[in-house]
Amino acid sequence: MNLFSNNVFRQLVSRAIRTDYLENLTGFAWLILQPLALLAVYAFVFTTIFQARIPEAGPGGFVPYLAIAFWPWTAFSESILRSSSCISANAALIGKVAFPSEMLPLSTVTATFLMNMAGYLAVLIVLQLMGTPIQWLGIFAAIPVLVLLYIFACGLALFISALQVFIRDVSQILSPLMTFWFFTTPIIYSSSLLPEPLATVMKFNPMSWYVQRLRDFLLLGNYELSVYDLLVPMLTVLVFWAALKFFRRFSAHFEDFL
Amino acid sequence: MKPLIRLQGVSKFYPRVHRPRERLRAFASLMAGNEIREGAEVLHDVSLEISSGQSFGIIGENGAGKSTLLKILTGVITPSRGSVEVNARMAALLELGAGFQPEFSGIDNVRMKSALLGMSSSELDKNLDSILAFADIGDYVYEPVKHYSSGMVVRLGFAVVAASNPELLITDEVLAVGDESFQKKCIRWIESFLEQGNTLLMVSHSMYLVQKLCRKALWLHEGHARELGDVFSVTQSYLAYHEERSASERRDRQAQRGESGLYNISDFLLPQQSDDGALVLEYGDDLSAELVLHSPDGIPPVALFGVMRADGTPVYGVSSDYDQIEAEQLDDQHYRYRICFESLPLLPGSYSIRGHAMDPQGIRLCDTAELRFSVSGASREMGMIRLPHRWNTKE
Numbered sequence: 001m002n003l004f005s006n007n008v009f010r011q012l013v014s015r016a017i018r019t020d021y022l023e024n025l026t027g028f029a030w031l032i033l034q035p036l037a038l039l040a041v042y043a044f045v046f047t048t049i050f051q052a053r054i055p056e057a058g059p060g061g062f063v064p065y066l067a068i069a070f071w072p073w074t075a076f077s078e079s080i081l082r083s084s085s086c087i088s089a090n091a092a093l094i095g096k097v098a099f100p101s102e103m104l105p106l107s108t109v110t111a112t113f114l115m116n117m118a119g120y121l122a123v124l125i126v127l128q129l130m131g132t133p134i135q136w137l138g139i140f141a142a143i144p145v146l147v148l149l150y151i152f153a154c155g156l157a158l159f160i161s162a163l164q165v166f167i168r169d170v171s172q173i174l175s176p177l178m179t180f181w182f183f184t185t186p187i188i189y190s191s192s193l194l195p196e197p198l199a200t201v202m203k204f205n206p207m208s209w210y211v212q213r214l215r216d217f218l219l220l221g222n223y224e225l226s227v228y229d230l231l232v233p234m235l236t237v238l239v240f241w242a243a244l245k246f247f248r249r250f251s252a253h254f255e256d257f258l
Numbered sequence: 259m260k261p262l263i264r265l266q267g268v269s270k271f272y273p274r275v276h277r278p279r280e281r282l283r284a285f286a287s288l289m290a291g292n293e294i295r296e297g298a299e300v301l302h303d304v305s306l307e308i309s310s311g312q313s314f315g316i317i318g319e320n321g322a323g324k325s326t327l328l329k330i331l332t333g334v335i336t337p338s339r340g341s342v343e344v345n346a347r348m349a350a351l352l353e354l355g356a357g358f359q360p361e362f363s364g365i366d367n368v369r370m371k372s373a374l375l376g377m378s379s380s381e382l383d384k385n386l387d388s389i390l391a392f393a394d395i396g397d398y399v400y401e402p403v404k405h406y407s408s409g410m411v412v413r414l415g416f417a418v419v420a421a422s423n424p425e426l427l428i429t430d431e432v433l434a435v436g437d438e439s440f441q442k443k444c445i446r447w448i449e450s451f452l453e454q455g456n457t458l459l460m461v462s463h464s465m466y467l468v469q470k471l472c473r474k475a476l477w478l479h480e481g482h483a484r485e486l487g488d489v490f491s492v493t494q495s496y497l498a499y500h501e502e503r504s505a506s507e508r509r510d511r512q513a514q515r516g517e518s519g520l521y522n523i524s525d526f527l528l529p530q531q532s533d534d535g536a537l538v539l540e541y542g543d544d545l546s547a548e549l550v551l552h553s554p555d556g557i558p559p560v561a562l563f564g565v566m567r568a569d570g571t572p573v574y575g576v577s578s579d580y581d582q583i584e585a586e587q588l589d590d591q592h593y594r595y596r597i598c599f600e601s602l603p604l605l606p607g608s609y610s611i612r613g614h615a616m617d618p619q620g621i622r623l624c625d626t627a628e629l630r631f632s633v634s635g636a637s638r639e640m641g642m643i644r645l646p647h648r649w650n651t652k653e
Contacts, residue, residue: 007373015362015370096357097350097374098333166285168278252336253288255329257275 003106008099012107013114020082021115032119035074039067039123042188054190059219060132067123068218069187069211072146075116076153076207077178083108083157084164084171091258101251102244105157113150124218138217145213148236152206155240158247165257166250187211206232260345262426262457263308263331268340270301270326300326302481303340308474310346310425313458315472315489317465317496322478324461328352328428331459346457349375349424351415360404364395364414367403371415375422385421392443393417408435420447427451428459445471465493466568469608490632494536497630521559524592525550526613526627537631541606541644545599545631549613551585552592558585559624560616561595568608568630573642574599579620603643606635 003009021031043063046052054065083105087094090104128134164170185207191199202208209232216222273284274297284297301323308314316324329335330342332350357374358367368389372382390399393413395406403411412435419427427448436444448458448471462468468475468489475492477485485492529546531537539545551559564575578585578595585593609632615625 007378008370010379011370011373015366019361092359093357095329095334096352097371099374166281166288168281250288255335256273257281257284 003103006103009103009107009110012103013111016108016111017115020111031115032122035071035119036123036126039063039070042066042070046188052189054193056190056192056220060127060130064127064132064134064219065190065215066188067127068215069185071116071120071123072149072210072214073182073185073187073207075113075120076149076210077182078116079109079112079153080156080160081174081178082112084160084174087161087165087254088168088258094258095255101254102158102247105161105247106154109150109154109157113146113153117146132219135218135221138219138221141217141223142214145210145217148233149210151240152210152236155236155243157243158240159243162247162250162254165254181205181207185211203228206235261307261309262312262344262346263306263459264341264343265304265306265331266341268301268304268306268327268330268337268342269299270323270330270335271297271299271338273297300481301330301337301478304476304478304481304483305340306476306483306486308457308459310457311452311455312474313452313472314460315468315475315493316459316461316478317463317468317475317493318478318484321480323481324478325352325430327478328430328459328461332428344426346426347376347424348426348428349419349422350428351412351419352428352430358403358411358415361402363402364393364399364406368399368414368418371418372422375418375424377422389417389421392420392447394440409437409440412436413440416444416447420451424456426457426459430461431463434462434464465497466608469493469568498535520624521554521615521617522552522625523549523613523615523627524552526629528611528629528631531629531631537629538634539602539631541604541633541635541637542601543633545602545611547597547599547611547613547629549595549597549615549627550588550592551595551615553618554591556590557618558587558593559618560620561585562614562616562623563595563597564612564614565599565604566610566612567642568610571642573604573609577616577620579616602633603645604633605639605642605644606633606637607642608632 043066046066047062052062054062086104086108087101090101093099094101094104124134160170160174184202185205186202191202191208191212194202209228213229216224273280275281275284304323304327316327318324326335328350329352330337331344332348332352333342333344334352357371359370362370368386369379369382372385372389373379377385393399393410393416395410395413398406398410399414403414406414416436434441445467452458452471458471460468460471472489474487475489476483477492477496485495526547526549528537529548530539545565547563549561549563551561553559560577560579562575562577565573567573576597583595585595588594608630610628610630612626612628614623614627616623
């Protein structure tokens, strides 16, 4: 796919970055500050109020354990929420110029990931400075995981943004759905704390694999492989492929429904 | 040679999607792979072939499906039935705004638009100065497009399209928005674009522009192709259709005005014109016109005749009081004037002649009627009229 060398796509990404993040002077600062503030809230609630203890949290305790999973999750969920209504938001463009409209959700996801990954890197550095030993070599293993997460987000964004054109309520349902997904993914807790039937069910959540692998590589230095290291990437590619097919099949009719 | 554009049996239904349940049903039938058949049919079985260099005009009333047809050609919407084939590097300027996003600055929108037209960043950088010069909107390019006047949007949109070097240019009725000097600039550009062997496909309500720029035309009427062929015959039947439609309205209006005490035109005709169509003269023919004026108070009104090019550029005008001509009295209230312009020096093209009723003092213009005629022939002379001339050569 020559998507990334496509001038339209690059324009769309730079446009999304500017409107969503750089529109005001503080926009870029908020990109780092907002998740940091949220992280501080979660850290306070779980370490001070609930006194949560995660046995395998690894070096640094709860905060790095949470932070490593929190940014990729934010990138993932934000990119899906942002792109869900991107087709109707760009109705003027779609109605007047013929271009591959899958670029709209894809550029939104790309912009969100780029910005959040910049924030992620900053957080890793902050954690290191605060005394948590980050496995810097693990980055080379983490990058493919993040790329897969990006592909997964692209797939869902394609599917949801196309569906939203036909069923407007999708964006309303999406926000509680993503909150539910957040709490059913071991981000603020560890799956080892779950009672048995639930723990097995949770393994079917692909996001569990993503956050756990990122912790393994960046925090724990655990490179053991399991069957999920094959299944989840395969599922991700499958989701992306099916979503792209779905999108392309229906994109020809967008203009009639906008 | 492959045609530039080939449409075969194209129909378009817009599904009914206002209420959520209708949307859902339309979506379900799409999922099931069915054609959408219910809803408004905007185009019905339109077939069309355009070859390279054969510029094409689409005319028709509002709501006839012209814009839908253009959107289908540009690929913005998919036809419900039929096939579309376009074999050219195409640039389209549809509607006002041309896909610009209002919150972004002009220059950002130029970048986006040029990318959409297939230009790379380096091509754009090369062309940026000429785009800005063509648009000629000064420092406004750095302002958000939402602050632009409609004319400025079109200027910028056209400038980018012009720079993208298309083989096929598709425009909607957008040029009408620009001011006169910009319109002229665009038309000059389009003319040189056509001279290079490129093709234009335009929707316009200006028959003058269509005749000037296009060689063939399609008349769309309520989604059907009513007439397709040579631009002059199609535009003439379209105008005749309008003439017919408005004739009864005009008769009513005239009846009313007759009682209001104004001097008005009760008949204006060109005796050379046959019943079935527009008058076509050869270069150098005489042009006769006849004007019957109605005068409620019985005093003969003054008549004024004017000849102009189809775009309204005046060529010549003369009034009966200037020439001190007396009217021919038909009855108590009706007067007739007849005029003949001998061996007309007009160059081939479309023209119109107007008859005006003026008050007996020749001060106030009371009524106007207009008829079209054209001068046929092939001439490579330029301008509107032939000036008598002589080349001074050695011996």
